[in-house]
Amino acid sequence: MRDEFEVIHAYTRRQAIEDGTLIDVSGMAKEAGIRYPVALTRTVWEEYVKTDEKDREVGQSEEGRLWDILWMFRMAATKCKGDTLLYKLYHLSGKKHRLIKLKAVCGPDDDGNPCITIMMPDED
Numbered sequence: 001m002r003d004e005f006e007v008i009h010a011y012t013r014r015q016a017i018e019d020g021t022l023i024d025v026s027g028m029a030k031e032a033g034i035r036y037p038v039a040l041t042r043t044v045w046e047e048y049v050k051t052d053e054k055d056r057e058v059g060q061s062e063e064g065r066l067w068d069i070l071w072m073f074r075m076a077a078t079k080c081k082g083d084t085l086l087y088k089l090y091h092l093s094g095k096k097h098r099l100i101k102l103k104a105v106c107g108p109d110d111d112g113n114p115c116i117t118i119m120m121p122d123e124d
Contacts, residue, residue, distance in 0.1 A: 013109050023040045023049075025038050025040055028063075034073070036106065039116075102120065104116055105117050
């Protein structure tokens with residue numbers, strides 16, 4: 001059935017990483033014990049990883065925030081039985097802590113190998 005349709009346009013994961021729509025964080029993910037390549041959406045990066053002066057004044061760093069996102073994903077993933085996972089973690093911005101929710105989806109990359117994308121709960 002699929003062969004009956006002509007693909008007009010395809011936007012690959014590789015292209016999304018090249019143009020900055022996805023941020024490849026596979027290096028740190030591997031350090032956290034995650035076996036598959038991992039990318040964050042630009043929205044997650046801007047909202048929960050990127051720091052400003054107020055954040056840095058209270059000891060926040062992009063590396064630390066990214067580690068928290070990846071480590072909490074890894075802990076939640078040990079109990080996941082499907083390809084989509086909603087998980088929570090505390091995020092410190094300035095001097096305020098708040099509980100946030102993220103979504104992780106495991107699916108095929110451009111070559112059909114497993115990869116993980118961490119995004120906002122309302123993103124696809």
